Each structure stands twice: as structure tokens, then as C-alpha cells.
């Protein structure tokens with residue numbers, strides 16, 4: 001059956017894949033859900049809510065009941081610049097704190113937050129070419145399987161022995177590039193997403209890897225695949241999308257495309273830097289105020305203790321240092337003009353090779369481990385892709401472990417990592433991915449469990465341990481901007497639906513450097529960014545898309561693609577609906593102000609060096625922003641979405 005003829009922009013087909021019964025049900029998409037939730041992240045949130053609502057909270061994200069969805073948005077595979085980003089949604093494995101803990105006043109359990117991870121490359125567009133908008137995966141297979149999505153059909157196939165090896169006597173999947181190469185050879189022209197050894201071993205921050213180096217990175221999608229005995233999904237097809245009005249689309253697309261080009265050519269826009277530096281221009285901006293910045297001083301150092309350090313050390317890992325190893329563009333499908341990714345070539349006897357230039361966040365969070373070795377960063381980035389580990393959470397977890405080592409709390413572990421030592425990071429990465437020793441097992445699980453296990457090993461002093469663990473109380477791990485410097489960014493970190501530390505749902509740095517500082521203004525800015533980002537993820541576009549998605553031009557283009565008409569207000573309402581539904585799911589999972597207001601203890605200690613010396617998170621000020629944020633969202637003072645708002649947004653009847 002082909003349902004696509006009734007849809008424009010979308011393929012109009014969903015595949016429900018039940019791994020327990022090994023049955024696949026292909027159904028037409030629901031146009032009303034598309035109208036209300038756009039696509040990608042939004043639609044997937046709705047489909048997870050439908051699945052969860054009767055049984056919430058889902059107490060164990062590693063249980064077969066955790067639905068995981070991979071899908072696309074209406075813009076995907078259209079020629080709109082950056083229309084190659086796909087979505088993966090699930091209940092996260094890192095953002096959990098299910099057991100009572102005595103080191104947080106008034107602690108309430110949380111059981112995992114709704115997580116959306118975005119990935120580029122070819123995989124998302126290939127799902128669409130294979131004839132589907134969303135692959136909705138439930139249950140758990142009784143033996144390792146993989147999924148093949150080919151020309152409108154879906155098959156669940158036993159995973160071949162060739163995809164496994166024995167490591168330390170245990171059966172484990174081979175590294176991600178071996179799995180991808182094997183399946184690409186078997187299905188020429190296909191694209192594959194897979195877990196790595198870390199996902200197989202259910203490490204809480206295991207990611208999925210597509211097309212060798214693109215990732216559904218944050219939140220633990222790899223662990224959810226591992227818990228379902230699901231190794232990989234391969235997609236292949238040639239199906240094009242239908243346009244509601246192709247002539248009009250072509251005309252408007254040409255206009256939009258030249259506007260993107262103009263912005264990329266304008267040195268006063270940050271998009272100007274992207275084709276050369278990718279995201280790494282943020283290194284200079286954060287360290288010394290380069291690239292249209294102010295004074296810098298917010299590149300995290302020594303497990304977020306500082307935002308500034310010795311400039312001669314910084315020069316080894318600066319924007320320029322990473323420009324020197326960059327090669328040709330290697331961009332996502334349908335990317336035009338902005339083109340942030342490049343290959344990289346490193347000459348080094350141990351760490352050398354060909355690959356891709358690491359992203360700002362990865363580099364920044366490893367500088368936070370005091371690692372100022374460009375070649376080692378390149379090598380570790382490649383290794384994380386092979387093992388299927390999220391580079392960002394890995395950076396935060398290891399920085400915490402390094403501080404625990406420095407303070408003498410990890411003496412009994414022979415592989416306890418030390419600040420600045422690349423070889424220690426490599427060793428602990430393997431230990432975590434293969435769960436091959438005690439410390440690897442402790443660090444590979446969510447942080448509150450790790451804290452109690454370390455506590456059990458050292459006789460008390462839990463406060464000192466918690467001080468080192470910035471991912472405590474269900475944190476995802478902060479991004480590469482020192483949290484003490486920007487109260488707005490700290491609010492973005494604290495209120496992001498996918499967990500404490502996420503930077504992608506709202507990014508306030510330019511606005512705060514430009515002078516935004518009142519609690520109400522900061523709250524407003526965070527909310528409108530969160531709504532905008534929910535729309536971008538739902539459309540299937542990239543964070544770096546330069547155009548206003550609420551402009552008449554964009555909304556007319558959208559209409560010519562899908563036949564669906566929005567005004568600026570009704571489109572923004574969709575974004576608000578998506579964000580509020582995510583928050584509602586999180587409320588059901590146990591999240592309220594208690595989680596948002598938690599400030600990791602070291603964040604209240606002032607910076608000792610650099611342009612922002614003396615800055616720290618001020619609890620009273622942060623709480624005043626939170627008050628304003630909840631009020632403007634229309635939530636209760638406790639951060640709960642009230643029923644009346646859920647009804648007004650048509651989330652519930």
C-alpha cells in the first residue's frame with residue numbers, strides 16, 4: 001500500500017515496528033497530527049505521549065516499553081539549505097535519578113526525560129527516500145536484530161555473526177564503522193545508523209552513529225537500541241517528495257536560497273565563519289572574544305572551575321589550530337552555503353589519520369578536562385564515533401572523574417584518569433564502552449548511581465563527591481560554555497526539556513553579550529528560542545539555518561511544499577504546543593521545579609581568573625529568572641504545565 005499520494009512534502013507513511021512480536025504495521029500518517037506538530041521532533045513527541053500517557057511514568061528507560069522513534073520533517077530532502085537533519089526521540093537514559101538521595105534537599109525522583117536528538121548526514125533524507133516519515137520502534141527482540149527499510153518495505157532481520165566479536169570473553173558488537181561498512185557493502189547506495197559497543201553495553205550516554213561520523217548524540221539513544229537488542233537500521237530508496245505547488249516552490253526557494261547565501265557572505269553575520277571554521281569559531285570567541293565576541297573568559301577549564309587559563313596552552317587548541325588540520329567540506333545532504341563540516345588530516349605517530357574536524361562542543365568539553373592536545377582530541381573524537389559514545393557527556397563525566405582522582409577519591413581504581421592526560425582518557429573510554437572494569441562500569445551509568453557507588457567505596461564525604469560531579473541529579477552534562485558566566489544560558493541549561501546542561505534548545509550568549517540581563521528579558525529570550533528550536537527540529541532543518549522561519553516568505557514556501565497554511569501566530573503556536581507537550585511528559589516523568597532549580601554545588605563558587613573573575617551562579621537571581629520563566633510559560637510556580645494550558649493548546653481534550 002502506498003499512502004504518499006495524499007501528502008505533499010511528507011511521505012505520509014509511518015512504520016510501527018514491534019521487536020517483541022517481530023511484526024511491522026505500515027499505516028498512513030495522520031494529517032491532523034502533522035498540522036499540529038509539524039513533523040520530526042514534534043510529531044515524535046506526540047507519538048511518544050500517545051504511547052506513554054496511560055502508563056506514565058515510564059520508570060525504566062531501558063525497559064522494552066521505551067518507544068524510540070527515528071524520523072524526518074516536511075522539509076527533509078527538499079532543496080532548502082540544511083534540509084538534511086533528522087530526529088530521534090525517546091525517554092533518555094542519562095536524565096534519571098530514580099532513587100531517593102540524601103545529598104539533595106527535597107529530592108524527588110525523576111525517571112528519564114523526553115529526549116530529542118538531531119543528526120545530519122544522509123541517513124535522515126534516505127529514510128524519506130525509502131518511503132517513510134517515521135519509524136516507530138517498540139518492544140525488545142529476543143535475539144540481536146537489525147532493521148532494513150527498503151523502497152516502502154520494512155524487515156526485521158537477525159543480526160549477522162559478522163557484526164559481533166568477543167572482547168574480554170563477552171559477545172559485543174564491532175565498532176560502528178565496521179557495522180556501517182558491512183551493511184553498506186550489502187546494500188549499495190544505502191545509509192545505516194547503528195549503535196557501537198557502548199550502546200550494546202547500555203552505557204547511559206551511548207549514542208547512535210550514522211554515515212560513519214554523524215550522531216544522534218545526546219541522551220542515550222544507543223543504550224535504548226542496546227536494551228532492545230537492536231543493532232542497526234539500514235535505509236535505501238529513491239522516492240521523491242511531492243510538491244503541493246512546484247512552480248511556486250521553485251520561485252520562493254530561489255529567493256530564500258539567495259537570502260541564505262547573502263547572509264553567509266556578510267561578515268557581520270556569524271554564518272560568515274561557518275564554511276571555514278565550522279563551529280570551532282566559538283573556541284576563540286569563548287576564550288578571548290574573537291569572532292564578533294566581547295572579552296571571552298568562558299571556555300570551561302578544570303571541570304568548570306574556571307573559564308580562562310594560560311593563553312599559551314590555549315593556542316594549541318584554538319580555532320586556528322583546528323583550521324590547520326581541516327580539509328575539504330564534508331556536509332549533510334541538502335546543505336548549501338552554510339556548510340559547517342570539513343574533513344581533517346592529522347599527522348601523528350599514534351593519533352594521526354583521516355577523519356572529520358571535531359565540533360566546538362567536543363573540543364571545549366575536552367579542554368575542560370585540561371586536554372590541550374589537538375591530535376589527541378582528533379583521535380578521541382574518532383574513537384567516540386567508533387565506540388558509539390556521546391563526546392559531550394563523556395567530556396563532563398570524565399572531567400568529574402579527573403577531579404575525583406585529583407582529590408584522592410579514586411585511589412582504588414588503577415585506571416582513574418588524571419587532568420590533561422590523553423592516554424588516560426583513551427583508556428577510560430575503552431573501559432566505559434566495553435564495561436570492562438569497575439571504574440568503567442561506575443562512570444558508564446547515570447550520575448546519581450555513580451555517586452552512590454563511589455561513596456560506597458570511600459567512606460562518606462558525599463558532598464565532596466557531588467561537588468565534582470556536574471552531571472549530578474539527572475544532568476545531561478553542561479555544554480562548552482562556562483555555566484557561571486551567563487545567567488540566561490544557565491536558565492537555558494536548567495529548563496531545557498532534554499535535560500540539565502543542554503545548549504541546543506536555547507542559546508543566549510550573543511544576546512547576553514549584547515546586554516540582555518533582566519530576569520524577565522532573559523526568561524522571554526529563553527522561551528522564544530526554545531519554541532523556535534522546537535520548530536526547526538520539527539521541520540527537519542539545522543540549527544544554523546539563517547532565515548526567519550516565521551517570515552511570510554518562509555510560510556509561503558512551506559505552503560507551496562505541503563499545502564498547509566500557517567500565519568506567524570499559528571505556526572508559533574505549534575512550537576509552543578511541542579514544547580509544552582514535552583514538558584508535560586517530563587512532568588509525568590517526575591520533573592518539576594525541584595529538578596530545574598538544582599544548582600550543582602561548584603557552580604556557586606566564584607571564578608578566580610580571567611575577564612569574568614568573581615562570577616558565579618547566584619541562586620537568588622537564578623530563582624528569580626525561573627519565576628519569570630514559569631509565569632511567562634503559563635506554568636505553575638512549581639514548573640508544571642496546568643491542565644487549562646494543555647487544553648488551550650489542544651494537547652488534551
Ligand code: SF4
Nearest residue numbers: 082331332335340542
Ligand atoms: S550547516 Fe553543518 S550541520 Fe547544518 S546541515 Fe550544513 S553541514 Fe550539516
